[in-house]
Structures are given as C-alpha cells and as structure tokens.
Amino acid sequence: xxxxxxxxxxxxxxxxxxxxxxxxxxxxxxxxxxxxxxxxxxxxxxxxxxxxxxxxxxxxxxxxxxxxxxxxxxxxxxxxxxxxxxxxxxxxxxxxxxxxxxxxxxxxxxxx
Amino acid sequence: xxxxxxxxxxxxxxxxxxxxxxxxxxxxxxxxxxxxxxxxxxxxxxxxxxxxxxxxxxxxxxxxxxxxxxxxxxxxxxxxxxxxxxxxxxxxxxxxxxxxxxxxxxxxxxx
Numbered sequence: 001x002x003x004x005x006x007x008x009x010x011x012x013x014x015x016x017x018x019x020x021x022x023x024x025x026x027x028x029x030x031x032x033x034x035x036x037x038x039x040x041x042x043x044x045x046x047x048x049x050x051x052x053x054x055x056x057x058x059x060x061x062x063x064x065x066x067x068x069x070x071x072x073x074x075x076x077x078x079x080x081x082x083x084x085x086x087x088x089x090x091x092x093x094x095x096x097x098x099x100x101x102x103x104x105x106x107x108x109x110x111x112x
Numbered sequence: 113x114x115x116x117x118x119x120x121x122x123x124x125x126x127x128x129x130x131x132x133x134x135x136x137x138x139x140x141x142x143x144x145x146x147x148x149x150x151x152x153x154x155x156x157x158x159x160x161x162x163x164x165x166x167x168x169x170x171x172x173x174x175x176x177x178x179x180x181x182x183x184x185x186x187x188x189x190x191x192x193x194x195x196x197x198x199x200x201x202x203x204x205x206x207x208x209x210x211x212x213x214x215x216x217x218x219x220x221x222x223x
Contacts, residue, residue, distance in 0.1 A: 032210060043202055043214040088156070092210070100212055104155035
C-alpha cells in the first residue's frame with residue numbers, strides 16, 4: 001500500500017513569514033511529485049511539480065525534493081492571508097498508469 | 113487551452129435514488145481521466161480512471177460505476193445511492209498520465 005504522509009496541521013504563520021509544508025512517501029519508484037492548493041469548498045489547483053532532487057522555485061513558492069529520504073517539501077515565502085488553504089502533496093506511481101496518491105493535506109492559516 | 117467541466121455543481125439526492133455525474137474536457141485529445149471522492153475532512157480517494165474510450169479501471173469496490181462513452185467525456189453513475197456516498201466528487205484529466213488537473217467538482221449530499 002503506497003502511503004503519502006502529511007502533517008494535518010493546522011499550521012499558523014504570521015503574514016510575511018515563511019510557511020514550511022512537509023510530505024513523506026513510501027514508494028521509492030515514484031518519479032513525479034506535486035503540490036496542490038485547495039481552498040475550502042473548492043477543487044485542488046496545481047501549484048508546482050518537481051521531478052529531480054533539489055529545489056525548484058516559482059515566485060514565492062519553492063519545492064524541495066530528496067528522493068533518498070523520500071521527502072518533498074513546499075516553502076511559501078512572504079506568506080499572505082490569501083495563502084490560507086489546505087495543501088495537498090501527491091506522488092505518482094509509474095507502475096499503475098501514473099496513478100496519483102494524495103496525502104490528506106496540511107491546513108495553513110496565515111494570520112494578518 | 114484546456115478546460116474541464118463538471119455538472120451539476122451541487123446535488124441533493126435521497127437514499128436509494130440513482131446518480132449520474134458528468135465530466136467533459138475541452139482542448140485536448142485522448143486524456144487520462146479520473147474520478148475522485150473527497151469526504152468531509154478527508155483526503156482524496158481515487159474511484160476510477162480511464163486511459164481511453166471504454167477503458168475503465170476501478171480502484172475501490174462500491175456501488176458506483178464509471179463509463180467513458182466519448183474521448184473527452186467521463187460519467188460516474190450509481191443505481192442506488194447510499195448515505196456513505198455523500199462527498200465532493202472531483203473529475204481530473206491528465207495529458208500523457210502525468211500532471212493532473214481538476215474540475216470544479218460536484219458536491220453530493222445523500223439524505
């Protein structure tokens with residue numbers, strides 16, 4: 001059984017701070033990793049994808065991947081109240097038609 | 113650009129009634145299509161996925177079924193709804209089986 005684990009939170013940070021969201025996964029064959037943001041009552045929207053070890057930056061977001069440790073994280077710099085949402089980590093399984101396995105999400109609240 | 117539609121947006125149905133949810137994708141060909149359910153406060157549960165017309169894989173045994181009658185159309189059905197079928201139903205599409213993009217979702221309440 002493939003597992004994707006996230007701290008459910010809630011995680012609270014003050015406006016302007018760095019929010020750090022973490023995710024671990026159990027399957028070493030996973031090749032693609034994704035972060036989604038889900039506002040309350042809405043569908044998930046893709047923030048970032050990462051495929052190689054190291055960091056990938058997109059605006060205020062940085063994804064970090066360490067395949068040896070089976071760990072992927074998302075950093076949000078200069079957090080804004082509009083970043084308050086649940087963040088879902090997803091990993092693929094290339095052995096099953098690239099099905100995605102999702103964590104249960106981390107709830108983030110940015111306090112003005 | 114690609115867009116994904118789902119309808120209806122919300123639905124309230126009595127226990128034992130049938131269900132039909134529809135998902136369509138525009139602006140792409142031969143996408144992989146997925147149905148997920150998200151129960152209140154829970155994670156995403158993959159229900160079905162499809163890599164082509166008429167090709168459906170089921171992940172969880174239940175009273176739901178899926179069909180793909182056209183390349184960009186994916187339908188989720190049930191003959192008799194249960195209370196436990198309540199949730200947020202999400203359709204997603206993927207080009208070449210990689211990144212998945214979600215539709216707006218259908219919120220189903222079974223009473």
